[in-house]
Amino acid sequence: MLRWTITFVIIAIIAGILGFGGIAGASAGIAKILFFIFIVLFVLSLVKGLLSK
Structure with missing residues (x-):
């Protein structure tokens, strides 16, 4: 998703x-929306990774 933002x-x-x-x-505008979606998914992934240990 970060590649789409950069594109x-x-x-x-x-x-x-x-x-x-x-x-x-x-x-x-599209790049800004994709960037924020990427950030949210990244944070959710980090939280899930920390809670699964």
Whole structure:
């Protein structure tokens, strides 16, 4: 999931440089959502790993 976040950030940067504001904004929004989902899943994984020991 982190790869998808990085992919959308790169798309947002390239679209922003080329002047496509709408696409850049949408890609940045998607990247932000995916990043927060990744963080939540990562924390849940850590908690599950700590509780299973």
